[in-house]
Each structure stands twice: as C-alpha cells, then as structure tokens.
Amino acid sequence: MSDNTIGLVNYGITGNIHSIKKAVEKAGGKVKIINKKEDFVDVSKIVIPGVGSFKDAMEELRNDDLLDALKEKIKTRPTLGICLGMQILSTLGFEYGKTEGLDVIKAEAKPMIVDGKVPHVGFNKIDVIKPNKLLDGLENEEFYFMHSYEVVNYTDIASLTDYNGHKFVSSIQKNNIYGVQFHPEKSREAGIKLFKNFIEL
Amino acid sequence: MKTRIIAKLDVKPPYVVKPVHFEGLRKVGLSAELAKKYYEQGADELIYIDIVSSLYQREILFEEIERAANELFIPFGVGGGVKTIEDFSRLFHSGADKVVINTSAVQENPDIINEAAKIFGNQAVVVNVEAKKWDGWYECYTDCGRIKSGRDVFEWVKEVEQRGAGEIFLQCVDADGRQRGFDLRLAKKVVDSVNIPVVVASGAGKLEDIKELVEYANPSGVAIASLLHYDKCTIKEIKEYLRNNSIEVLK
Numbered sequence: 001m002s003d004n005t006i007g008l009v010n011y012g013i014t015g016n017i018h019s020i021k022k023a024v025e026k027a028g029g030k031v032k033i034i035n036k037k038e039d040f041v042d043v044s045k046i047v048i049p050g051v052g053s054f055k056d057a058m059e060e061l062r063n064d065d066l067l068d069a070l071k072e073k074i075k076t077r078p079t080l081g082i083c084l085g086m087q088i089l090s091t092l093g094f095e096y097g098k099t100e101g102l103d104v105i106k107a108e109a110k111p112m113i114v115d116g117k118v119p120h121v122g123f124n125k126i127d128v129i130k131p132n133k134l135l136d137g138l139e140n141e142e143f144y145f146m147h148s149y150e151v152v153n154y155t156d157i158a159s160l161t162d163y164n165g166h167k168f169v170s171s172i173q174k175n176n177i178y179g180v181q182f183h184p185e186k187s188r189e190a191g192i193k194l195f196k197n198f199i200e201l
Numbered sequence: 202m203k204t205r206i207i208a209k210l211d212v213k214p215p216y217v218v219k220p221v222h223f224e225g226l227r228k229v230g231l232s233a234e235l236a237k238k239y240y241e242q243g244a245d246e247l248i249y250i251d252i253v254s255s256l257y258q259r260e261i262l263f264e265e266i267e268r269a270a271n272e273l274f275i276p277f278g279v280g281g282g283v284k285t286i287e288d289f290s291r292l293f294h295s296g297a298d299k300v301v302i303n304t305s306a307v308q309e310n311p312d313i314i315n316e317a318a319k320i321f322g323n324q325a326v327v328v329n330v331e332a333k334k335w336d337g338w339y340e341c342y343t344d345c346g347r348i349k350s351g352r353d354v355f356e357w358v359k360e361v362e363q364r365g366a367g368e369i370f371l372q373c374v375d376a377d378g379r380q381r382g383f384d385l386r387l388a389k390k391v392v393d394s395v396n397i398p399v400v401v402a403s404g405a406g407k408l409e410d411i412k413e414l415v416e417y418a419n420p421s422g423v424a425i426a427s428l429l430h431y432d433k434c435t436i437k438e439i440k441e442y443l444r445n446n447s448i449e450v451l452k
Contacts, residue, residue: 016293016294016297016298017294018267018270018293018294018295018296019270019273019274019277019296019298022271022274022296023274026274051293051298051321051322051325052320052321052322052325053319053320053321053322056319056320084322096319116202117396117397117398117421118396118397119323119324119367119368119397119398121205121324121367121368121398121421122202122203122205122245122398122421122422123203123205123245123451124202124203142451142452144275144276146276146298146299146324146325146367147322147324148322148323148324148367163202164202183276183298185274186274186275186276186298187274187275188274188275189274191274192274
C-alpha cells in the first residue's frame with residue numbers, strides 16, 4: 001500500500017492499457033496490470049481504462065471475474081476512470097441497449113446529441129466547475145476527447161466542456177472517485193500532469 | 202472546433218516512405234524516429250499506415266507499431282492489412298488508439314465495421330477511403346490505389362457511417378504525393394455527406410493549400426506527409442500560419 005502502486009484494470013480485449021501504462025510511468029508512477037481479482041491485493045490506487053462499448057465493458061468485467069472485486073476496492077482506494085472507464089462508474093449505460101454500470105456515481109451514459117459531428121474527436125478546454133486535486137493546475141488546459149456517449153449527472157460534476165455550444169460533463173468527482181471523459185494519456189504534457197496529480201493524491 | 206493537424210506516416214516497415222500517386226516509394230526515415238520528431242513538433246495526432254501489408258498479403262508487423270507508439274502521448278491511428286477483430290485487438294494492445302481499415306472492408310467484408318464498432322466503440326474505427334476520380338464520379342480504391350472496388354465514394358462513406366465507423370480518413374489517389382493541392386470538391390462533398398469527423402489527406406504542397414482546404418471544406422483534421430517529410434515546414438509553422446489566418450488550431 002505504501003509504495004503507491006497503481007492498479008490498471010485490464011479487462012478483455014477492449015482495453016488500451018498500453019498507452020495509459022506508459023503515461024503513468026512517464027509521470028513517475030508504478031503500474032501493476034490487474035488481470036484477475038487477486039491482483040488487487042497490493043495496489044493503492046486504481047485506474048479503469050476503456051475503449052469499447054458500455055455493454056461489452058461490463059460483460060468483460062463480469063467474464064473476467066473482476067467486477068465484484070473492483071466494486072469493493074473502489075470504495076477504499078482512489079480511483080480514476082478514463083473515457084469509457086468514467087462512463088461505467090455510472091448507474092446505467094444506454095449503448096447497445098440498457099446496461100447496469102458500477103453505480104458509484106448516480107449518472108447515466110447516454111448518446112451525445114449535439115449540433116456537430118459525432119463522435120466528438122479532438123482537443124478541447126475543460127471548464128472547472130468544482131476544483132479538485134486531480135485537476136489542480138490544469139484549469140486552462142486542453143485535453144483530447146474521442147467519444148460518442150456522455151455522462152449525464154447533476155451532482156458530482158468537476159468540469160464541463162463545450163462542444164459546438166453543447167456543454168457536457170468532461171470530468172466528475174465523488175470523494176476519492178474521479179472520472180475523466182477525455183484521454184489524459186493522449187493529451188501531451190497536460191495529461192502527464194494529471195497523472196502526476198493522481199499519483200500524489 | 203479546432204482543426205486537427207495530423208502527421209501521416211506511410212510505412213513500409215521499418216521505413217516511412219513517400220509514394221507519389223501511391224507509386225514509386227522513396228525512403229524518408231525510420232518510422233519510430235519520425236513519429237517522435239512529429240510528436241515533438243506539435244502534431245495533434247499521428248496516423249500510421251503500413252502501405253504494403255495488404256498488397257503483399259503479409260502479417261501486420263506489431264513490433265514496429267509498438268516501437269513507433271512508444272514515445273507518443275497523442276492519439277495514434279494505425280492501419281494497413283487489418284482483416285479481423287483479432288487484428289483490431291492486437292493493434293490496440295500495440296499502442297493504437299484507433300484502427301484504420303480499408304481493403305478488407307471495401308472488398309470483402311463490410312460487416313467487420315459493424316462488428317468492430319460494437320466491440321471497440323465507433324470512435325476507434327476509422328475507414329480509410331482512397332478515392333479515384335473518374336468522369337462524373339469517384340471510385341473507392343484499395344491496396345494503395347492499385348485495386349478497384351466498383352464502389353462509389355459518396356455512397357460508401359454514408360454506408361460506413363451507418364455501419365458504425367467513427368471517422369473517415371479521406372485520401373485521393375490522383376492528388377496524393379503530388380503536392381499540388383487537395384481535391385477540394387471531393388473533400389467538401391465527403392465532409393457534407395456524413396455526420397462523423399472527416400480527416401483529409403493527399404495534396405498539401407504548401408501552407409496555402411491547407412488553409413484553402415480548411416476554408417473550403419472544413420474537415421475535422423488535415424493529414425500532412427510530404428511537406429513534413431521533405432522538411433519544407435514543421436508542424437509548428439503550419440499551426441502558426443493557420444492561426445495567423447484565423448483558423449483555430451491547438452497551440
């Protein structure tokens with residue numbers, strides 16, 4: 001616990017853990033890949049990555065027998081969900097039908113409806129609504145987004161982002177649980193700084 | 202929305218090569234080194250296409266991709282020779298953030314787009330369109346502009362959007378590598394045909410070409426190859442120029 005190892009949850013074929021691992025290491029962190037529930041034992045923080053659909057992500061977590069352990073561990077360990085990893089923190093997801101999420105944040109992941117191209121792809125500013133340690137020093141930075149769904153939540157918003165006049169939740173925070181819709185591992189120095197902040201939590 | 206400036210690497214492993222009209226390959230440098238160089242210059246994104254794997258029907262060289270991905274902290278799209286869901290998966294594990302598909306989807310199995318979008322999310326599936334101009338229409342080509350498909354470009358881009366593709370990577374067989382400007386009407390018509398982002402490649406020979414493309418067609422991104430490979434300018438210079446011409450780009 002004291003060595004501050006970050007457990008990166010590797011579920012199924014959909015995770016892009018490679019680039020997140022590199023970025024956390026660049027930020028000075030130590031990464032342990034979580035392939036099975038026993039691997040959680042000596043990690044002090046958790047990162048949930050995500051490439052894919054909400055439905056598949058939850059199925060993979062269940063198939064790999066990681067779901068219950070993950071739900072248990074995030075109660076006590078600082079956790080960062082990235083992109084789909086943030087979305088599955090929600091109660092429900094509406095991608096390819098209705099799927100139950102991890103339900104640690106009362107929210108829903110819904111398709112983006114916006115007067116612009118979807119997926120929303122590219123660099124955008126975050127507008128910090130409620131400052132937190134993760135976003136410390138990153139108030140005016142731009143991050144890389146690549147998503148077609150967004151988290152709808154009214155209580156735990158940390159930042160909003162404007163895409164063609166549509167404001168959506170670009171990060172959330174509830175106690176020690178953080179979620180970012182963008183990809184810090186793909187956002188150059190600003191992203192590395194975010195991982196530094198996470199390591200230092 | 203800021204226009205993304207993307208460096209395009211056409212790779213014949215381990216070298217980045219620069220074809221003219223997709224023919225006559227010239228070695229530019231090692232892919233991992235150029236990837237790093239363009240990252241440091243400020244590229245918003247990199248796209249890596251193994252331009253011979255489909256043509257020679259050989260395996261994708263995952264180690265080469267991993268090497269190129271190693272020092273990048275920006276989005277990395279990878280394509281060339283992608284045929285199966287397993288290929289998608291292995292590419293993501295090799296450091297790709299998006300997978301670019303053309304030949305197998307357009308010639309044999311368009312359903313792979315649906316399948317990949319369902320598993321990996323549509324934002325991770327990019328369809329590469331190699332458009333060849335004919336009298337009155339544009340045809341989708343594959344294998345580096347060598348093989349016809351009979352498909353109409355504007356119908357195909359709408360179809361792949363329906364199937365769940367998250368982005369179109371538009372190349373133009375006639376303009377690629379010639380550095381004489383983009384096919385503006387092709388670009389605009391593709392951008393206007395779909396509601397997913399379109400990245401336009403093929404044709405930048407000078408800074409004005411990029412400005413003209415953005416003003417005329419407003420694509421989500423512009424992919425640059427020759428201009429960078431021959432050190433005619435850097436990404437930083439491209440961005441400065443565009444900014445000075447009131448086009449929004451990332452710092």
